Amino acid sequence: MELDRETLIKLYTTMATIRNFEERGIPETGQRAMSASVHSSAGQEAVPTGICAHLTDEDYIGSTHRGHGHCIAKGVDPKLMMAELFGRATGPNKGKGGSMHIADMSKGMLGTNGVVAASVPLAVGAALTSKLKNLGRVAVAFFGDGGANQGVLHESMNLASVWKLPVIFCCENNGYAESTPVEYGLSVANVSDRAAGYNMPGILVDGMDVFAVYDAAGQAVTRARAGEGPSMLECRTYRYYGHTVFDNPLSYRTKEEEDHWRARDPLKQFRETVIPQGDITAEELDQIDKDAEQLMEEAIKFADESPMPEPAELYDDVYVSYPKELLKRGSNMEI
Amino acid sequence: MTSMAATGTREIQYREAINEAIRQEMERDESVIIMGEEIAGGAGREHLGIVDAWGGPFRTTVGLIQQFGNQRVLDTPLSEAAFVGAAIGASSTGMRAIAELMFVDFVGVCMDQLLNNAAKMRYMFGGQVKVPFTLLTRIGAGFGSAAQHSESYYSIFSHIPGLKGVCPSDAYTAKGLLTAAIRDDDPVVYFEHKGLYGQTGLVPEEPYELPLGKARTVREGTDVTLVGISKMTWVCTAAAEELAKSGVQAEVVDLLSISPIDYDHVIESVKRTHRLVVVDEDTPICSLASEICARVAEEAFDYLDAPPSRVTAPHTPVPYSRSLENNYMPNEARVISTVQGLMARG
Structure with a gap:
């Protein structure tokens, strides 16, 4: 595929930003004792990058618990994301959501989500909005190989197909639902085989190859924008770390397997493809890596210097309108 | 409005x-x-x-x-x-x-x-x-x-x-x-x-809004506050008519909103009647009836002449047979006997 230089730079920059966010941001979050519920998407960068490159801020995505990459690829500011992970008032969610609920409605980012496949019908609903209002927008519903076995996904794919909605169902198959290997929990060889049951294209994609993802996503997005209905992409990928920061993945997988996938690292593959073609030099990509590293230092600084939410913000934004005193009446709260 | x-x-x-x-x-x-x-x-x-x-x-x-x-x-x-x-x-x-x-x-x-x-x-x-x-x-x-x-x-x-x-x-x-x-x-x-x-x-005919979170009084009374939810409001009013024959004047509050709950409306009534019975078709444990009784006990304890009480469905699923189902839902008789029990305490 022939991609212009600007697109190539954008793809690599997004992947490098995601990688650096995961590698730097997650340990820093841990050091601040903020959360155990943080999930690294390092290794999976090509998937959100290749897909969201076809989207604008007007399009929608629904994300997962492993959603930092989706946020960055959809344009959410990593500085604000870092602040959210650190529980700061300057986060997009004002410190109320954390890693598993990062949302930025101004970017069409309908939230990372702590319940597996729970954001899928939200994306379907956003696609319905687009269809009913003739907005020409598409929605991408990200889910994992674990989410592939949730009932709501089945219902949502059927509904989107029946209503011919502009949705791309994107399975990031990273091989493991927590510690459970995908082959144990899946009744078919490929998640994408199931697309046939909903009368939509099911495309199996090398999720370590950003160009393969970009190409397949382009077709699915074009189909959705043309009003031809939903598609499913299954992107085979790998998470380099455990389910959460506290999980040792070598308790259920082998070092050999990890090495095999790391040898196919999406950033490395990008370099090996692009540099020989002469479009971009190694030095330019090195500089993008350095910029991403620098961005994380700035993000960490920004987050650390940001205030924590005021205690009374506990009661804010439960509702648009509700008698505030009823949020604590009878609880003997002291604030 | x-x-x-x-x-x-x-x-x-x-x-x-x-x-x-x-x-x-x-x-x-x-x-x-x-x-x-x-x-x-x-x-x-x-x-x-x-x-x-x-x-x-x-x-x-x-x-x-x-x-x-x-x-x-x-x-x-x-x-x-x-x-x-x-x-x-x-x-x-x-x-x-x-x-x-x-x-x-x-x-x-x-x-x-x-x-x-x-x-x-x-x-x-x-x-x-x-x-x-x-x-x-x-x-x-x-x-x-x-x-x-x-x-x-x-x-x-x-x-x-x-x-x-x-x-x-x-x-x-x-x-x-x-x-x-x-x-x-x-x-x-x-x-x-x-x-x-x-x-x-x-x-x-024209559109109109009733505010969310507001109860209403559908019958005024001085001796006991009956709080009804949905259809139970009419069980309360029927019971109130019957109780009136024996001189007990029941006030009936139609809760209407289950969130927000209009506690103040209920408490204001209880402060005048000194007795409370919540009639709830839902099951009793951790119910709206429990919540209202607890809140009244906490906030109007000194006004009460009898324990805040509930008439609810039992802690069972809804049965099929008429002979079972007819006893499942709160009815006038249960409300009346509950009120009479509270009145008997003085």
Whole structure:
């Protein structure tokens, strides 16, 4: 595929930003004792990058618990994301959501989500909005190989197909639902085989190859924008770390397997493809890596210097309108 | 807000009041859509001349599809998790979606979308999103429909921060509360009682809102406060009429809103009557009845002449056989004997 230089730079920059966010941001979050519920998407960068490159801020995505990459690829500011992970008032969610609920409605980012496949019908609903209002927008519903076995996904794919909605169902198959290997929990060889049951294209994609993802996503997005209905992409990928920061993945997988996938690292593959073609030099990509590293230092600084939410913000934004005193009446709260 | 213009007020059914509220809001606001199972019925058979085959399982949505078309009146597959979730997603991206859950008993299959998305998105997202979503659903035993089509699970929704809920008790409140629910920018669960559909009442033709979170007094009294929820309000008024014959004057409060709960209205009444009985068709443990009794005990203890009391369904599923089901729901006799017991304490 022939991609212009600007697109190539954008793809690599997004992947490098995601990688650096995961590698730097997650340990820093841990050091601040903020959360155990943080999930690294390092290794999976090509998937959100290749897909969201076809989207604008007007399009929608629904994300997962492993959603930092989706946020960055959809344009959410990593500085604000870092602040959210650190529980700061300057986060997009004002410190109320954390890693598993990062949302930025101004970017069409309908939230990372702590319940597996729970954001899928939200994306379907956003696609319905687009269809009913003739907005020409598409929605991408990200889910994992674990989410592939949730009932709501089945219902949502059927509904989107029946209503011919502009949705791309994107399975990031990273091989493991927590510690459970995908082959144990899946009744078919490929998640994408199931697309046939909903009368939509099911495309199996090398999720370590950003160009393969970009190409397949382009077709699915074009189909959705043309009003031809939903598609499913299954992107085979790998998470380099455990389910959460506290999980040792070598308790259920082998070092050999990890090495095999790391040898196919999406950033490395990008370099090996692009540099020989002469479009971009190694030095330019090195500089993008350095910029991403620098961005994380700035993000960490920004987050650390940001205030924590005021205690009374506990009661804010439960509702648009509700008698505030009823949020604590009878609880003997002291604030 | 509430307008009771004398002109244009006529007697219609509870069912018709619901239909009228939906229709008028869809006329008023193009972003209002409705989706659910059999809300029109016979979907996709237009080529055979079939449109609106059912008009809704209880004919609350009849005629909407003819007026607004099948892009705004959306019959769904039997997929509550998907369409409730989609309605929430649509409502968070610019629509004002209504979804109909045929019976509240079915909430298990879509509860995650209500509990983890509708109720929490605004809070989790730091106020970035409004979810102007209305869930219509049905409660009420007494129809021989047994345990999976008859429950009155509204208390569990009172328990969930982020959701609002209303239980209209007559045609007037049915229309006013539904209009308010649809216009509200928060997710609202609207509980229709199956035993009230045919009941008629005076309803203004023009649209009007009744405020969410406000109870009303439907009968004044001095000796005991009876709080009714949904159809139980009329069990309370019937009991009050009977009690009056023996000189006991019961005040009847129609709760109407299960979140926010109008505690102040109840407490103000109890401070005058010094006795409280909450009549709740839901099961008793961790119920709305329990909550109101606890709150009154905490905040009006010194005014009470007798323990705050409950008349509820038992802690059992709804039974099938008439001989069992007839004893399941709170009735006048149980309310009367409960009040008499409280009066006997002095």
